[in-house]
Amino acid sequence: MVIQGLSVPRWHGLAAVLVLSCLALPVRAAAPVAEISGAGAASQVLPAMAVPTSSPQVDTYYLLQSLRDELRDLRGMLEEQGHTLRQLKQRQIDDYIDLDRRFGSLATGAASVPGQALGASPVAPVLPSVPVVTEAGDKSIYEQAYRLLKAGQVPDALAAFKTYLSKYPKGRYVANAQYWMGEIYMLNNQLQEAGEAFRVVVEQFPAHRKMLDASFKLGKVYHLQGEDEKARVLLSGVAATQGSAGKLAGDYLKANF
Numbered sequence: 001m002v003i004q005g006l007s008v009p010r011w012h013g014l015a016a017v018l019v020l021s022c023l024a025l026p027v028r029a030a031a032p033v034a035e036i037s038g039a040g041a042a043s044q045v046l047p048a049m050a051v052p053t054s055s056p057q058v059d060t061y062y063l064l065q066s067l068r069d070e071l072r073d074l075r076g077m078l079e080e081q082g083h084t085l086r087q088l089k090q091r092q093i094d095d096y097i098d099l100d101r102r103f104g105s106l107a108t109g110a111a112s113v114p115g116q117a118l119g120a121s122p123v124a125p126v127l128p129s130v131p132v133v134t135e136a137g138d139k140s141i142y143e144q145a146y147r148l149l150k151a152g153q154v155p156d157a158l159a160a161f162k163t164y165l166s167k168y169p170k171g172r173y174v175a176n177a178q179y180w181m182g183e184i185y186m187l188n189n190q191l192q193e194a195g196e197a198f199r200v201v202v203e204q205f206p207a208h209r210k211m212l213d214a215s216f217k218l219g220k221v222y223h224l225q226g227e228d229e230k231a232r233v234l235l236s237g238v239a240a241t242q243g244s245a246g247k248l249a250g251d252y253l254k255a256n257f
Contacts, residue, residue, distance in 0.1 A: 175205040212245035
């Protein structure tokens with residue numbers, strides 16, 4: 001081999017070719033390694049970029065989901081409160097009925113004492129036989145109306161109270177029947193009929209234990225009918241008394257006048 005007039009041995013030329021070949025091999029081998037490395041990195045990055053971390057659609061979805069959850073919670077709360085309110089109303093009716101029954105038992109016991117005292121006469125045990133039957137029927141019909149009211153059968157209870165009043169206009173439970181009829185009429189928003197029933201208790205039974213309760217309810221009826229002055233006078237009189245009716249009347253005056 002001759003380079004620019006110089007003589008170079010043949011084996012030197014072969015050695016040069018081998019050196020150049022070896023230097024070229026790492027360059028050609030590095031290319032596939034670099035491509036594999038790049039492809040692997042791309043495969044790791046692309047899945048993370050496929051689902052955006054935030055977008056208007058995603059935000060709207062989560063907002064709607066939150067609103068649905070909140071609406072479901074509110075509906076549950078309303079249903080629970082409605083159930084509680086129904087229980088409170090039924091409990092109030094039960095309490096009224098129980099209290100009225102206990103007072104009725106006390107009145108019956110007190111009335112039996114004079115009858116026993118009169119029993120000193122030999123004829124006395126025979127004479128009360130007819131009134132006893134009447135009083136038994138009086139109590140039976142009234143308690144039947146009570147049971148219907150307690151069971152929530154309001155229309156049937158109203159009819160039963162009317163039956164009692166028609167059969168026993170002078171019976172022992174007339175004031176009670178009138179009061180409960182007034183309560184039923186108020187429940188049905190029949191203010192005129194409610195006022196008439198409560199007025200019977202207030203005017204015809206001034207010494208009855210239901211009189212203050214009836215006066216309070218009559219004052220409410222007057223207020224609901226727009227007769228504020230009559231309502232104020234009646235409620236103020238009840239508020240000046242002791243007991244639950246007085247407290248209720250005072251609270252009603254503060255809230256509405």
